[in-house]
Amino acid sequence: MAVQTLYEVHTLKGGSWAVDSTYPDRDGAIEVAKSLHGEKHFQAVKVVKDTYDPATGQGKEIVVFDTASKVGRDKPAPAADEAPSAAAPAAPLSPAPAARVRQKGKNTKSDYAMAVKVSVLLVLILVGGLGAIFLLHNAGGIFQKLF
Incomplete structure (x- = not known):
């Protein structure tokens, strides 16, 4: 074997x-x-x-x-x-210590970019969720007026 x-x-x-x-x-x-x-x-x-x-x-x-x-x-x-x-x-x-230092600086920029993207996405999700709650809350009043 x-x-x-x-x-x-x-x-x-x-x-x-x-x-x-x-x-x-x-x-x-x-x-x-x-x-x-x-x-x-x-x-x-x-x-x-x-x-x-x-x-x-x-x-x-x-x-x-x-x-x-x-x-x-x-x-x-x-x-x-x-x-x-x-x-x-x-x-x-x-990687060698010198390479890690350069890589850390490079990652810092991408980390900030990723943080901005995630923050924008969370704000969009929050606004969308609040909008959905508002529509669901007011949907009852709208349907009562129609029927």
Whole structure:
């Protein structure tokens, strides 16, 4: 039998990790993890590659994405002439600190734009709801005059 591989999305809430969902492909699991982390409902999110070999009964788990890990964030990037060792674990997929700063500034503008759009939409919903209530309240009087 072939080796079975699944990608599990784990979430950290209240100090304990829980498996949120599983996916057959790495990219799909990481996208879900990023969206869950963006929702701010969890303290951290990670993706674990779970490999199981039914012939030997051996399993192996490797963390491929982790928002709680600080590995690689505090270390400088390796020089171009240094080759990464094969035994070294995969670095987290988070952007470099300088990229995060630029991205944060970029997101701030889109956050304000989104806040304005949501505010306008809420005002429209409020006005529409009040208009509907007004029409329903006065509809009884209008129908009594007609009949």
